[in-house]
Structure formats: structure tokens, C-alpha cells
Amino acid sequence: MASARVSTAFILISAILFSIASFSSATEAEKEHVLTLDHSNFSEIVSKHKFIVVEFYAPWCGHCKNLAPEYEKAASVLASHDPPVALAKVDANAEENKGLAEQFEIQGFPTIKILKNGGEVVQDYKGPREADGIIEYLKKQVGPASFEIKTPEDAGSLIDDKKVFVVGIFPTLSGEEFENFTALADKLRSDYDFGHTTNAELLPRGESSVTTPTVRLLKPFDELFVDFQKFDVDALEKFIVDSSIPLVTLFDQSPTNQPFLVKYFESPDAKAMLFLDFSHENIDGFKSKYTEVAGLYKGKGLNFLLGDLKASQAALQYFGLKEDQSPVLIVQNTNGLKFINSNVEVDQIAPWLKDYVDGNVKPFIKSEPIPETNDEPVKVVVANSLKDMVLDSKKNILLEIYAPWCGHCKKLAPILDEVAVSFENDADVMIAKFDGSNNDIPSETFEVQGYPTLYFKTSSGKVVPYEGNRTKEDIIEFIKKNRDGADETIQATTGTATTESSKDEL
Ligand SMILES: *[C@@H]1O[C@H](CO)[C@@H](O)[C@H](O)[C@H]1NC(C)=O
Ligand SMILES: *[C@@H]1O[C@H](CO)[C@@H](O)[C@H](O)[C@H]1NC(C)=O
Ligand SMILES: *[C@@H]1O[C@H](CO)[C@@H](O)[C@H](O)[C@H]1NC(C)=O
DSSP states (O other): OHHHHHHHHHHHHHHHHHTTOOOOOOOOOSSOOSEEEOTTTHHHHHHTOSEEEEEEEOTTOHHHHHHHHHHHHHHHHHTTOSSOOEEEEEETTSGGGHHHHHHTTOOSSSEEEEEEGGGTEEEEOOSOSSHHHHHHHHHHHHSOSEEEOOSHHHHHHHOOTTSOEEEEEOSSSOSHHHHHHHHHHHHHTTTSEEEEESOGGGSSSSOTTOOSOEEEEEOSSTTSEEEEOOOOHHHHHHHHHHHTSOSEEEESSOGGGHHHHHHHHHSSSEEEEEEEOTTOTTHHHHHHHHHHHHHHHTTTTEEEEEEEGGGOHHHHHHHTOOGGGOSEEEEEOTTSOEEEETTOOGGGHHHHHHHHHTTOSOOBOOOOOOOSOOOSSSEEEOGGGHIIIIITOOSEEEEEEEOTTOHHHHHHHHHHHHHHHHTTTOTTEEEEEEETTTSOOOTTTOOOSEESEEEEEOTTOOEEEEOSOOSHHHHHHHHHHHSTTOSSOOOOOOOOHHHHHTSEEO
16 A cells, blocks of 8 residues: 555645645747657657656646656756757647557656766656756756865855755765765755765865765755764665654755655654644644654654644645644554644643544544435535445445546536436446545545545445546446356456556545
């Protein structure tokens, strides 16, 4: 279920950062700078490039349409960059390009990959989606991963006091330690800034007389720098990732906190979050207690965030919380389960977290109220009725997990109505819908990567995804074929980019 976890984190990040993201307006370009590739010429073109960026898109995808003018603008600027940076696109929805979509494991649109050395190295693009951001990000990707610091001026221009900076200190710029450092810098270059030097005196902080190879991570929070002297690549990566998360990540409206927020939410660890109004009369009391408690759990798989209510509306909505529940302390564990303590007081923070760690707090399940009447053909299921109506039910159930805002779901609704009507006289079949944006769904049973997601549960309890075409005929056919009592054994249709692509992204 790793992917379900990733997507949970992703929804949270997008929900939170979406409110801050801005798109500059589209401009019409005359000449196309973005190369159009397809199955016939993909390998040939890619093999000719040391560095090429490929966007896998689908014609119907809204995010792709927003990206297109920005991507084109970036391509026009980067066309004259030295070394050259080529931008290309592939319609991954087209039948003939399905092979490419599979090869690159495209799960949603747009997906952007960076291909280096004629396609030998493939990396995910993790940068912004507006022209200036794309340009800046790619310029950084195509240059050296780590810059040498030779003078105080180099140090001044490379090291930004508001960001994390990783610098390798080496007696000579060669040897296995240096190579491991450089390789890791290349791998992590989109997430961190790297430099190296033979002279620690040029660095703003830390012991200046180190002579053995050392990695020094400079950061704008907590202890401000930390040294590490192991050069095993995995250990070094873990050091960099762990040291870059502040003891308490601040969530307010300041843009300099953004990168730390992203790292906080991307971390696979469990997350503790305290949301309150930063003008609260006892804000200092909350801050110092919370920081003290965070220190107790440092390095033990629980990361801490302190959020200002004003900046955290999207997060509150995600957790199904109201402002009057603040100060509210939340833990989201690695399985996506949430634990919530509303109207928490300063002296309850430590004991409640201890209860959580000891397994004495019950998870919170977000649910809409169970509807009083439920007599439409398609039945309404909410989190609190999922067990009774679906999981423990002895019926054959087609369950649609949808979101009110999702266009593909709106298109499907009348079709499901017709399907439900056609089974109206069959007490063993139920068609149901579940609003996945306002109800928590157990991720161990249902994997939701986009809306709509359809599952079929037989009366004997087998659960399979429905990934066929969303027509009345195909759905009815599938139910007849797969319901218990039917002759054939269950045959889940295999997922393809077609079915994947007709979902609205989360
Ligand atoms: C690749 O082939 C497609 C059609 O076969 C064509 O439209 C496209 O321009 C070609 N791309 C390049 C870069 O030659
Ligand atoms: C370099 O990294 C490799 C792979 O992690 C590791 O086996 C090796 O010991 C490292 N070299 C040094 C000097 O730490
Ligand atoms: C869906 O419909 C298309 C044509 O409309 C057909 O080619 C395809 O095989 C169908 N897929 C499934 C899984 O039935």
C-alpha cells in the first residue's frame, strides 16, 4: 500500500500548497520550441540528447493545459542555453504511445521526466510549473550538482542563509568520499543545494580546522549547522534528509518556510501537527511546550509542525476540522490514520502524545452524517456506514468513490443511475457512491489514486477494482459476470493508461 500512502501525502501537500501556488497567464507562442515525440521517434531523438525533459500529457487533462504555455515559454528561453536543454512532450494517452507510458510508469498527467545521457538516466522532474520556475529549476539540473567554493565570494553567492546548504569539506577533491558525495549531490540536486571546498575557513559556521572529509549541513533553524563524517551513500542521504527537517516546522504565510513544509509533508514519518491562532494569548506557552516535546521524539519517527490557523485553512478542511476546535493537535501515522485532540491545552500536549505513542488513542475517521433517507437508486455510503452497508454486507456491491468537484464523476453519475435502475429488482445487487473527499476510506481495502475509483465487492467479500469502460452496458456485463453465483471466476480487467487517464487527479 505504499502508493496509497504516497497519494495521501500528496493530497495533503497539494491541498495545502495549492492555495499559495500561482500560475502566470498564458502567452501565445508562434514557433513551437517544445519537441513533439511519439513512439516512432522517441528513442532516436532521446538518444541524441545529453539532457532532455519529457512531459507525458493527455489532451483532456486540465493541469496539462495550464502547463502548456509555460512549458513552451521555458523551452523558448532554454533553447539558447549553454549547455542545451531540450523540452519535449508525448501524448501518453494516444493508443500508439501506450508502450512509452508503460515503460516510464506514467500514473497521472502531466508527468515530467528528465532523461540524461541519451536516456540512460531517468529522473523525476520535481520543479515548479510556471515558466520562470521551470527555467531556473532546469538550469540548476543541467549544471554541476555541486559547486566548488574557492573564495569568500563563492561562499557568499552560493550559501543562502534562509535555506539548507550541504557542503562537503575534503582535503583533496578526489577519492571515494568525494565521489560518493558528488554522486549523492547529483541524485538529490533538485531538493538541496550542494557545494564542496578544500578550505573550511570559507564557511560561515562550524569548525574551520577540519582535515578529514566532512559533510556540513548549514541550516536556518535549530542548531544552524551539523557535521557528518560517514560516506556510505545511504547513510549520507539519510543524514541530509533527517537534518533538513526542523525540530518544529513552522506553517505560516511566509514563503521562506515553503521548502521546509514540502519536506515535512514528503517525509514518510508520522506527523504531529498543532494548529492554533498565532495571536492566541498563550502562544509562547504553546510554542515552548511543543518544541520541548518535539525534542523528546526527535529521531524517533515523529515529526512536528506548528501551524497558524490563518495559513492552515486547507489543512483543517483536509482533516475535516472546524476553527473552533483549535488549538487542535493532530497525529497522522504512517498508515494514514489520524488521531485528533481538539481544544487542547498546553499541559495536555505531552501526556496525549505519550498516550498516542503507547497506542492508547483511537483513530479519528472523517465522515459525513449517515443520511436519514437513502432511497435513490444509487445508495449513499459515508465513512460511518461503510462497514454496515458495504464491508459486512452480503450483497454484490459496485462502489463508486467520487469527489463532488470531479468532472469524470459527473459524467458517470447518470450512467450509474441507469445501472442501479436495471438491478432495482435484484435484492442481491447494490450500486453505491462514496464521497472520498469528505469521508475517510480504509486504504488497506481501497486504493484511491484519483476520482472516480470503482470497486466491486462480491457477496462473499472479494474486492476487485472495476477498470473497464464506464458505459452502462460494460458495467452491467461486469456485474453479471463477477457477482457471486455467476459461472466465471473473477476477472479483474487489467489497468491501462486509458482507464488510469480518465480519472481526475487528486
Ligand atoms: C516525431 O514523429 C511525429 C509523427 O510521427 C511528428 O509529428 C514529430 O514532429 C516527430 N518529432 C520530431 C522531433 O521529429
Ligand atoms: C561509498 O558508497 C558506497 C555505497 O554506499 C559504500 O559501499 C562505500 O563504503 C562508500 N565509501 C566510503 C569511503 O565511505
Ligand atoms: C473500451 O472500449 C474501447 C472502444 O470504445 C475498446 O477498444 C476497449 O477494448 C474497451 N475496453 C474494455 C476493457 O472493455
